[in-house]
Amino acid sequence: MNEFGRCLQELDAKAAAALWPTVFPGSPVPNETGVLTFLHHARTQSESMPFRLRAYSHSWLCERGLPSGLPDILKPKAERIYPRVVEAVGVSVKAMSEASIPVAKAIEQAMSDAVADAYASGNRDPEFVRARMQEARARVMRS
DSSP: OOHHHHHHHHTOHHHHHHHHHHHSTTSOOOOHHHHHHHHHHHHHHOTTSOHHHHHHHHHHHHHTTOOOOSOGGGHHHHHHHSOOOOOOOOOOOOOSSGGGHHHHHHHHHHHHHHHHHHHHTTOOOHHHHHHHHHHHHHHHHHO
16 A cells, blocks of 8 residues: 555545645645545545445545535445434423413523524533523513
């Protein structure tokens, strides 16, 4: 195996960046993140690469919203090996009577906004999100 092939298999972005001018003469060397992304994409396309490595790179690219070069026929198998983690928050409010429906909708909206604010600030800790939801609920109930 040549040195660039080793970098591809081991995802050695620093060494791959150093080899870039030799492997791709005249092409500008991307930053380390760009090289790593290139290596992952190349791994998904390489038929000589062990499947578990191709599947991992497919997962890595998909998590970041980047295109994968893995053939469509192999994607279900790869996603069984490395399933995607999906986060979700449930908001449920019960209206006790017809008259309380507007209040229930206001509580639901306030709680949903609290979740959106927490996620926008980068804090996805379940206890933090739950506390913000309860604060929003209490705020609407007081008004």
